[in-house]
Amino acid sequence: MINYREILRLHSLGYSQRRIESSVRSSHQTVKSVLEKAKAQGISWPLEDDVTNAMLDELLSGKEQKGNSPYAEPDFAYIHKELSKKGVTLTLLWQEYCDNCRANGQQPYMSTQFGDKYRRWARVTKATMRITHKPGDAMQVDWAGETIPYYDAATGDEYKAYLFVAALPCSCYIYVEACSDMKQENWLLCHVHAYEYFGGVARLLIPDNLKTGVISNTRYETRLNESYRELAEYYGTAIVPARVRKPQDKSIVEKSVGFSTTWITAAMRERKFFSLAEVKEAVAERLEIINTTPFQKRPGNRREAYLSEEKEFMLPLPSVPYEPAVWKQATVRNDYLISDGQNKYSVPYDLIGEQVQLRLTKNTVEIFFKGERVASHHRLTVFQTQPVVKPEHMPEKHRRYLRYNADDFRLWAKNIGNSAERVVDYFLKSGSSQEQGYKSCVALMKYGEKYGKEKLERACEGMLEISTVPSIRTIAIILKNGKEPERKTSSPTNSEKYGITRGAAYFKKGGERNA
Template identity: 60%
Template sequence: MVNYREILRLHSLAYTQRQIASSVHSSRNTISEVLRLAESIGLSWPLEDSVTNQEIMVLLYPEKLNAVNPRKAPDYSYIHKELAKPGVNLTLLWTEYCSGCNASGRQPYMYTQFCDNYRKWARLTKATMRIQHKPGEAMQVDWAGSTLTYQDPVTGDVYDTYIFAAVLPCSCYAYAEACEDMKSTNWLLCHVHAYEYFGGVTRLLIPDNLKTGVVKNTRYDTVLNQSYQEMAEHYGTAVVPARVLHPKDKSLAEGTVKFATTWIIAALRNRKFFSFEEVKQAVAEKLEDLNKRPFKKREGNRRTAYYDEEKAFMKPLPVTPYEPAVWSTVKVPLDYLISDGKNKYSVPFDLIGEEVNIRLTRNFVEIFFHGSRVASHKRISRQQRDPIIQPEHMPMEHRKYLSYNADEFLRWAHTAGESTTAVVKHFLTAGSEPEQGYKSCASLTKLGDRYGLKRLENACHRVLEYTSKPAIRNISTILKNGQDKLPPNGNAAPEKVLPVSHGITRGAAYFRRGGRQS
């Protein structure tokens, strides 16, 4: 039998066909034919020690096998390409293979041998296995256990940075990024940056069971963090957390994290950093080196494998990237204001005492009640003293109070009449500042709402007839007693309207008799 292994080995060492023919004692035509057929099916050195010449001959000359074997040899190259398509598996392809054999009168392989032969073909040709990992199928993510540090050049304080890693299992294409913490915002942003780096989205997203992504993951129920679920919906991917205590569910992510630990974190162990930006830049540079590092057992690297075999199967990115949002639940206090940690924002006052959901993004604060958005504010990045309040969220009394100003009170008084206007002007000018008279003006407006502007005008006119310093108490008493309804010449008793002067009112006769009259 021709020594196919030796031919491939010597060819990999750049021997000429004449030299190979002399060494293996075969003709140069045989050597040329073997090398041509091996190149056509992607077979190259090195090969595993368990691979025999018989197995190589079956790959190179399937027609010879068919001459003595009544079973039809499958087209493994075709099977490999078809497995890359969504929804296609070996069971479907074996069924189609059997149908083709029956149509041509040939005997097919049984399913087990069919699968074993494909695996052997993929192992010999170093083809990416399609059985477990299809292109564009999943992205696995995790945090690295080790950290990088940097030192503040001013204070001398040392800070940790954390490495996020994502990997596409089919091509092993990786993404890594340095973060200042492992909180929810950075966790979500790293996913956004990973999708942008890959230039597409996978059908599935496989994280570990960390709290920033998964609230609960049991045999019967999986509850995702609301922000994580929102991000997945934005990109059209499905989150399938790895099972608890089943690291093989994301073995490539675990392996990539270890690989990143070696070729990124360990490679930078002796380098001194003095800012987070320096760490982030160094990690990005090492990531490129990692993806361009040649494979040991097959040609190419992670980047070429991705663009050759997986890029075409990735889902397109959405038009706009996802903006990370943090959700929380609070009970609306009596002042109907909620906080984003820096500033306070209003919600409708009728939700006082109710639990609402708050969605915080970089630019907006949104409040939801029973799934419906009830308020939205533009988020203020700097801290300010006054809360951000929308007038429609306030009760009518509070809304009126905010609208208090001298011009507004005077404008309202003109609608009532000249006497009311004179009283309002007195209230606004009686103190050192107009604001000191706002309370009296507000009380006057309430009297106008209660008794009507016409009666209020009459009451103000009567008060101004006997005093130049009207008071709310005087006007209120006139309205309660109905004195504003008396004609101008009526028996109005000014004494009964609380006079301004509080001198002696009992008369001289009382004191001449030396006491109270009997």
Template identity: 55%
Template structure:
């Protein structure tokens, strides 16, 4: 309100309008207008102490009272609730208020006064809360600097337990959990537990620039670890890391970390924990005390603020909680296998030499190439002697090799012919174990691919006609020389006499004895 009393007092001391305007923070036009109207109404300084600025305004501007009585007063609590909705601004709400006032035949506030009045209402109500932080909008996370000491009951050695803290920016409702380490798996699990504790998800997630949460954060680019980003996508929230060395970007987390350090870690300083489970249970108990501890400067506590002001604005939880997974990269070797550290799993053989992304979860292991899933296996937690393969991942030759067994060899030979079957049987039974003859059986099958099956049958017939112990080498020689083309009966006949004299030794044995020839 304009300070009418001070204007009249300073004017009576002969100050000019410029000096008066600077002193009372009003415009020179307003000063001149007040002086002119007061002069016309014969109102001058000094005034009685009982005369207030409101009384002076009613005397100087009698028409304003009736105008204010006809003004539509905004519903400020409703405005505050509407601001919590995504995309809603004061400008939009003023537009709707203006239309409502006109429709009701009342005078509306202009936008500047509308905004100022709302902010004044917010400052004097419990909604001081969140002009910048809307209910259900952000969750800030961080690690506490202090730790809890765990004592080994046998050796007396100590190990630290770390404290994860998540806080809702509007109500300052806190979730805290003790963790054995600050690795990615613990970090992700704490987020899952925090969402379950709050019973909902915020629109934004603000972590500090810790390695498990942010790979790179510069003015030009932000790179989030794939596991963390995947978790955020599952819960339909967006990760907006705080700027480097900018704690003001997450003031509630900073304050809540200090608060949790005092009321959880410091409160447990005299306790001796001999297992991590004991420490975790103690932290959970202190967390409830923290959230129900009364505010110092406002009515209620963190839990009541959450339930009354923020809970209804949280996004719903997904049907299933996120299953933590670890991402890694690997180059596919010649055996087209990748590993989860326990067992080896196959990928398509045509990825040999390529770099693939591996997603390792509790029950599954998935392989991605250029963001496309190319393989998926059920994860086996017990170490296996042999790799876990899929037939479709193998080259055709490897698929054939795995299909080799005694029955398949017999079946193939039977389709070729009786003699081939006998040779195959000899290969499988000539050694102590059938597997010792597998390479000869495979060799015979490859000969059938090079030559036609009918020639294989004839070659086997030929070799069996001269020996009961056929060899792969002999069969190969027969095929190369074309001996399988000669009928067995003809090949076994003695060579016909040509009547020609032998060109060998023609003299008898007597010629080489001592003495004269007779």
């Protein structure tokens, strides 16, 4: 029997055909024919140990066909290609094979023989390596362990760029992106960018058990981060985290991480970057090289394999890309405000003391209580000292205060009397802004409600008689006592004139001190 295994092994080592003929003691035509048929059927070295010369003889010499076998030989390459399609099984293909044989007057193999022959063909040609994953079925994601340094051009400070890697197991098409950190916002954004790069969404999403995506993953329960679950729901995919300490569950992305470490991180080790933007651009360039470099053991490259075998099975992208949202918990304080970490926003005042959930996107702040949205604000991009407050979130007395303005105060005072009008005008003009006098004006209005217009007007008149600097406290005393404080007519004494400061005479020898 021809030593098929040795012929293929020597050929893989680069031996010439003449040396192979001499080593295996086969004719020139035999060796040439074996190599041509092996190439046509995708059979190459190395082969599995259980692949015997007898199996290779059956595949490459076609003895069953030469012996006028009554059975029609299946087209295994066609079967393999069809099996990669969604919903197609070996049983369905065997049924179609039988129908085709009967239509042509041929004898089909039984289902068990059909399956055995296909699996033997697949094992020898290594086709099983390509059908373990259905096209469009899964996207595996992870962070690469190695980082890319970049530097501040002014200070020379060193920073690290982290690599996000996403891989489609069927075509081995990959997406790589450089990020400033591995926090949740970048994690979610990278998924969005990966889907846009692929032009579609895989049915399953297989991450590792990192905290930005998975809260816990036990034998009985998987708890996902709310933001990550929301992203999957938006794109219509399902998150199935890899089992803890089971890297084989995402073997393709593990290999892709190693591949990107070699062909991106290591390949750029001599380059020096001075911004994250430069790193991103360089990574994108290397990514194009990776996805367009020809495969070593099969025709085409990653991009061609994706376009021809997988793209049509990807789920369509939504019309609008997902806007990443970060969820966090907060307790509503007495000022009925919550913070996004930079600015403050109002919630309904009756939630004071309650715990609420914040959904933060780039442009919005949403507040949820027991699963129901109770408030929404446009998110500020820069720090602002004043909180963002909606009037409907405030108690009635706070809303009333918010509606106050200088014109309303003056109009009210005019209805009280001339003296009240002068006092209000002073309150509004005494500070650097009118708003500083609002509190005194509000207090004056409350006294008007309590004591009546006439008493308030007389109190303001009395206040102006004793001082040109009205004080809300003095007015309150006048109203409470029913009369104005006595005015001081006597000239101030030395102690009143100087307060606690002692004059020079106090320290003179023999002066008043010793009198």
